[in-house]
Amino acid sequence: MSEPREVTVLGSTGSIGRQAIAVARQNPGRLQVTGLAAGGGDVALLAEQALSLGVRTVAVARATAAQDLQLAFYAAAQQRGWAQGHYTLPEILAGPRAAEELAARPADVVLNGITGSIGLGPTLSALRAGRTVALANKESLVAGGELVKQAAAPGQLVPVDSEHSALAQCLRGGARGEVARLVLTASGGPFRGRSAAELAGVTREQALAHPTWDMGPVVTINSATLVNKGLELIEAHLLFDVPYADIDVVVHPQSIVHSMVTFADGATIAQASPPDMRLPIALALAWPDRLPDVQPALDWSQASTWEFMPLDSEVFPAVRLARQAGEAGGVVPALFNAANEEAVAAFAAGHLAFTAIVQVIARTLDAAPDLGAPTCVEDVLAAEKWAREHARVAIAGG
Numbered sequence: 168m169s170e171p172r173e174v175t176v177l178g179s180t181g182s183i184g185r186q187a188i189a190v191a192r193q194n195p196g197r198l199q200v201t202g203l204a205a206g207g208g209d210v211a212l213l214a215e216q217a218l219s220l221g222v223r224t225v226a227v228a229r230a231t232a233a234q235d236l237q238l239a240f241y242a243a244a245q246q247r248g249w250a251q252g253h254y255t256l257p258e259i260l261a262g263p264r265a266a267e268e269l270a271a272r273p274a275d276v277v278l279n280g281i282t283g284s285i286g287l288g289p290t291l292s293a294l295r296a297g298r299t300v301a302l303a304n305k306e307s308l309v310a311g312g313e314l315v316k317q318a319a320a321p322g323q324l325v326p327v328d329s330e331h332s333a334l335a336q337c338l339r340g341g342a343r344g345e346v347a348r349l350v351l352t353a354s355g356g357p358f359r360g361r362s363a364a365e366l367a368g369v370t371r372e373q374a375l376a377h378p379t380w381d382m383g384p385v386v387t388i389n390s391a392t393l394v395n396k397g398l399e400l401i402e403a404h405l406l407f408d409v410p411y412a413d414i415d416v417v418v419h420p421q422s423i424v425h426s427m428v429t430f431a432d433g434a435t436i437a438q439a440s441p442p443d444m445r446l447p448i449a450l451a452l453a454w455p456d457r458l459p460d461v462q463p464a465l466d467w468s469q470a471s472t473w474e475f476m477p478l479d480s481e482v483f484p485a486v487r488l489a490r491q492a493g494e495a496g497g498v499v500p501a502l503f504n505a506a507n508e509e510a511v512a513a514f515a516a517g518h519l520a521f522t523a524i525v526q527v528i529a530r531t532l533d534a535a536p537d538l539g540a541p542t543c544v545e546d547v548l549a550a551e552k553w554a555r556e557h558a559r560v561a562i563a564g565g
């Protein structure tokens with residue numbers, strides 16, 4: 168039997184990170200977590216994860232968290248009844264570039280479960296070090312665009328996002344020349360079916376109540392605005408080299424069909440499973456193999472209904488806007504994402520109305536100078552800086 172794959176989990180304390188660790192714990196013969204990274208918001212959990220998994224290295228973005236983490240290691244060790252001097256603590260990397268450094272350390276797979284385009288550095292670092300990247304952090308691909316693609320050898324970037332995992336499953340073994348269309352499914356979020364007027368006063372709590380998925384706060388709010396689907400449209404174009412004109416979005420409230428591929432002869436292949444991220448995470452970590460018993464399969468003994476309906480782009484213009492940003496190319500998708508990150512933070516803090524999130528993105532893109540195609544990561548960061556500053560002004564202006 169071959170050795171287990173060594174896995175680095177970036178964003179280990181988050182929704183994706185915790186589920187990735189659960190998958191690895193269930194499959195000790197196949198997966199071994201050897202490195203962890205987090206922001207530093209919950210050092211007690213990070214320390215507990217690190218000691219229970221026996222990882223070599225832990226990275227934490229908040230530089231001042233290093234000492235907290237050290238103390239948390241001792242507390243976790245004591246809780247486990249370990250006698251001082253009889254165990255080795257993991258190496259600690261601390262600071263804003265710690266995840267980037269860890270991503271280049273030896274491992275077979277780096278799972279990027281960080282939220283936001285702050286994940287771009289770690290994605291590029293892992294790819295350039297030759298690691299397979301299991302990518303949940305869609306923002307790094309959207310922001311980095313061609314730079315990320317150029318850094319990735321064929322097969323080096325494996326999708327974790329449920330829709331893109333579904334597309335990869337539908338596409339495998341097939342001839343790419345036979346693909347006619349990609350069809351991304353969208354739950355429609357908690358406000359599906361509402362009019363624009365009905366969205367006016369919605370609250371953070373309402374936006375965080377996703378109908379089908381339990382996820383971190385940013386991706387959940389992005390699902391409510393449909394910005395998540397906009398990001399996923401760009402992600403699909405970049406991952407699968409399919410023109411935007413050949414990628415559709417369809418609303419599917421049950422989130423059971425995770426996406427579909429329509430072929431030249433009129434056949435459509437769909438991937439279906441109950442909404443549970445452990446399946447795409449496990450598949451990405453073990454790709455191309457499937458691990459056993461990752462989640463319960465669909466129960467065909469029960470009657471069920473799957474609905475599909477067009478997206479209301481007048482009430483939810485985010486996908487149309489993302490399509491325009493994607494078609495424009497260059498750094499425009501990075502501007503789209505950066506403006507959204509600022510607007511979502513302002514909405515979550517109670518400083519911006521829900522409907523203004525997409526308006527801030529639109530106003531930022533309208534005002535953007537022609538920044539050309541990025542030739543290096545610094546070009547992307549400069550474009551993002553411009554978009555964040557412009558978005559903050561738009562947010563302050565109401």
Ligand SMILES: NC(=O)C1=CN([C@@H]2O[C@H](COP(=O)(O)OP(=O)(O)OC[C@H]3O[C@@H](n4cnc5c(N)ncnc54)[C@H](OP(=O)(O)O)[C@@H]3O)[C@@H](O)[C@H]2O)C=CC1
Nearest residue numbers: 178180181182183205206207208228281303304382383386
């Ligand atoms: N959750 C889901 O089901 C899905 C998520 N995704 C995508 O996966 C990504 C992660 O989402 P999710 O797990 O929900 O998010 P969470 O907010 O739950 O978790 C984010 C994680 O990233 C860590 N983090 C933040 N900044 C840094 C940094 N600079 N360096 C290292 N770690 C950092 C956080 O640590 P700390 O808390 O300490 O700051 C936390 O562990 C997003 O891109 C999302 O769009 C895609 C499909 C489904």
Ligand SMILES: CC(=O)[C@@H](O)[C@H](O)COP(=O)(O)O
Nearest residue numbers: 328329353354355356390395
């Ligand atoms: C689970 C997952 O992949 C999320 O990105 C999901 O797509 C959110 O659902 P909707 O954006 O379709 O509401």
Ligand SMILES: [Mn+2]
Nearest residue numbers: 328329330399
């Ligand atoms: Mn998704």
